[in-house]
C-alpha cells in the first residue's frame with residue numbers, strides 16, 4: 001500500500017486542519033523498571049506460570065502498522081489508528 005509522506009489533516013491542539021508529517025513508529029528498548037517488565041521478570045523467576053512462546057503457524061499473515069502524525073505548525077505528534085497491510089510504502 002502507498003501512503004503519503006505528508007498529509008493535510010485535523011490537529012487536535014491547533015483545532016484545525018494543518019499539514020502533517022507522517023512518521024513510522026519504532027519500537028524502543030523496554031524500560032527495565034516498567035510494570036510489564038517487572039511482572040515478566042517475576043514470571044521468569046518462577047512465580048506464576050512459566051511464559052511460553054505463542055504456538056507456531058497461528059500468527060496473522062499481515063502486520064499492523066503504527067503511524068504517527070506530526071503537525072508542522074505546532075510540532076505535536078499524535079497517533080492514528082493502525083491498519084493491517086502486507087507492505088507499506090511511503091510516497
Ligand SMILES: [Zn+2]
Nearest residue numbers: 011014071074
Ligand atoms: Zn498542530
